Amino acid sequence: MSTPSLTHPMLPEASHDEMAQQLFIRDLKMWLGGEIEPLQGEIARKLDPGPSHNDRDAEAFARLHEEPAFRSWAGMFRASQEIMWDDIWRSVERQADALDARADAVSLGSLKLDPDFKAPAYLVDGHVHIMPGGYDLDAPGVKQGAMMDRGGAVYMLGRNGGFLNDGRGKTVLAHVYALYPDLAPRRILELGCGVGTSLLPLAQAFPEAESYGLDVGSSMLRYAHARAGHLGVAAHFVQGSAEQAPFEDGSFDLVFSAALMHETSAEAIERILAESHRLLRPGGVAVHLEVPSRYDELDLWSQIRSQVERDYNNEPAWQAATSADYAALMRTAGFKDVAVGFQDAAWAPAPGQGGFGSESKGVFRSWFVTSARR
Amino acid sequence: MPMECCRVNLPPPTAGRREITGLSVIEDQALSMIAALASELAVARERIDTLERLLDANGTLPRAQVEAYRAEGEAAQQREGLRHSLIAKVFRPLRDASRRALEG
Numbered sequence: 075m076s077t078p079s080l081t082h083p084m085l086p087e088a089s090h091d092e093m094a095q096q097l098f099i100r101d102l103k104m105w106l107g108g109e110i111e112p113l114q115g116e117i118a119r120k121l122d123p124g125p126s127h128n129d130r131d132a133e134a135f136a137r138l139h140e141e142p143a144f145r146s147w148a149g150m151f152r153a154s155q156e157i158m159w160d161d162i163w164r165s166v167e168r169q170a171d172a173l174d175a176r177a178d179a180v181s182l183g184s185l186k187l188d189p190d191f192k193a194p195a196y197l198v199d200g201h202v203h204i205m206p207g208g209y210d211l212d213a214p215g216v217k218q219g220a221m222m223d224r225g226g227a228v229y230m231l232g233r234n235g236g237f238l239n240d241g242r243g244k245t246v247l248a249h250v251y252a253l254y255p256d257l258a259p260r261r262i263l264e265l266g267c268g269v270g271t272s273l274l275p276l277a278q279a280f281p282e283a284e285s286y287g288l289d290v291g292s293s294m295l296r297y298a299h300a301r302a303g304h305l306g307v308a309a310h311f312v313q314g315s316a317e318q319a320p321f322e323d324g325s326f327d328l329v330f331s332a333a334l335m336h337e338t339s340a341e342a343i344e345r346i347l348a349e350s351h352r353l354l355r356p357g358g359v360a361v362h363l364e365v366p367s368r369y370d371e372l373d374l375w376s377q378i379r380s381q382v383e384r385d386y387n388n389e390p391a392w393q394a395a396t397s398a399d400y401a402a403l404m405r406t407a408g409f410k411d412v413a414v415g416f417q418d419a420a421w422a423p424a425p426g427q428g429g430f431g432s433e434s435k436g437v438f439r440s441w442f443v444t445s446a447r448r
Numbered sequence: 449m450p451m452e453c454c455r456v457n458l459p460p461p462t463a464g465r466r467e468i469t470g471l472s473v474i475e476d477q478a479l480s481m482i483a484a485l486a487s488e489l490a491v492a493r494e495r496i497d498t499l500e501r502l503l504d505a506n507g508t509l510p511r512a513q514v515e516a517y518r519a520e521g522e523a524a525q526q527r528e529g530l531r532h533s534l535i536a537k538v539f540r541p542l543r544d545a546s547r548r549a550l551e552g
Contacts, residue, residue, distance in 0.1 A: 090494075090495065090498065091491050091494075091495060094490060094491040094494040094495070095487055095490075095491055098486070098487045098490040098491065099487060102483065102486070102487075136469075139468070139469040139470045140470060145468060145470050145471040145475075146471075146475075146479065148468050148471065149468055149471050149475065149476050149479040149480075150479050150483060152468070152476075152480075153476075153479050153480035153483045153484075154483060156462075156480060156544075157480065157483055157484055157487060159459070159462075160459060160484075160537070160540060161487070163459040164459075167457060167459075198463065199463055199464050200463055200464025201462050201463045201464055204462050204464075204465060205462070206459040206460045206461065206462045207459070207460030207461075207462075208462075208463060211460055213460070385466050386466065386468060388464050388465075
């Protein structure tokens with residue numbers, strides 16, 4: 075992060091001291107994860123009620139809360155996240171006018187906001203990643219998107235494409251190349267596009283296509299539009315819900331999501347998959363990428379770790395999204411030949427690389443993907 | 449004494465922040481304050497390190513001159529601003545907890 079080679083003009087800058095703050099919190103997070111978390115795993119194994127217990131993971135999670143060492147780790151885990159947001163919020167606030175001026179200079183693509191839009195309750199009642207204000211806050215100008223973008227880069231610890239944070243989008247593209255090499259989309263839609271990190275690799279790979287990003291927050295979308303424009307991409311950003319996208323039936327050739335499901339709800343996952351089917355023309359392709367963990371295959375500590383994310387980092391559907399039977403849900407959504415597996419994380423996706431299989435190579439090396447043609 | 453000189457907009461509140469079972473609210477705040485203090489210390493040390501390296505490289509500042517320095521006037525005011533923002537950062541959990549208590 076100190077030598078960002080992969081960056082873009084809309085990214086909030088960091089002053090000398092802000093960079094020191096952000097590097098500190100990144101390193102604190104790495105220390106908590108690398109040095110203290112393995113010890114939590116050992117404690118969890120000691121408290122394991124055993125495989126015969128009918129609620130083994132939840133029971134171990136409850137028992138851990140009686141252990142002060144776990145409580146202090148969990149408290150510091152969340153404190154580090156809250157301090158990260160506080161640092162980044164202050165930095166963005168300091169340069170908000172400059173960011174807005176830079177955003178105003180963009181004329182590529184388009185932005186369509188809906189002043190009457192109401193975000194789903196799961197995003198309003200619990201702000202994902204405990205980001206102050208949440209995804210849907212209508213902050214003035216581009217502030218909320220700027221905070222999300224800079225925060226995402228710090229949170230990802232540089233593992234997902236530096237400040238471009240585009241590893242997931244490139245992996246979606248790699249999957250399209252691997253399984254649907256003949257697809258030449260004219261209209262692309264990302265459900266839950268955030269600040270557009272994943273949409274841009276697709277838009278750049280298919281420059282003839284009209285690329286759309288849909289998400290809930292007006293400030294976030296203003297930023298996404300400006301960010302894309304400054305990267306030379308004419309993308310269209312629309313405010314709305316992935317469960318009820320404001321587009322006509324059959325109006326896209328490629329509909330995808332990138333690590334969206336675990337930030338929704340069990341019910342919303344089903345509705346989003348169905349919505350991706352509705353939005354596709356016959357022959358069009360849906361691709362849904364998620365974190366590579368499958369809940370039932372995780373060891374006890376990793377299961378508990380995902381409950382920590384759910385409860386203390388507001389990843390509301392982490393367990394639902396990593397437990398879902400996507401083959402069945404995709405069929406219920408109307409798809410027939412459904413692919414379910416793992417796509418190798420791709421940094422320079424190109425046709426002919428393959429990289430899709432039934433085994434995960436691990437976090438940040440593989441992503442879970444389900445896909446199908448309508 | 450209110451810190452009118454350096455009041456900044458507050459970040460928006462965070463919805464859905466759960467209590468960590470068994471961790472007292474005050475322990476929760478204390479952990480966060482300690483982490484914030486460590487962050488402030490890291491930032492200050494990096495800045496001092498930058499200064500000392502540059503000054504040393506330029507051969508411009510004997511250490512004794514640093515030891516003898518006292519801030520006055522505008523410099524003293526700017527230092528006050530630094531102290532106030534340090535306080536606002538380190539003790540943020542107290543403010544957040546009060547806001548949450550008021551919202552609840």
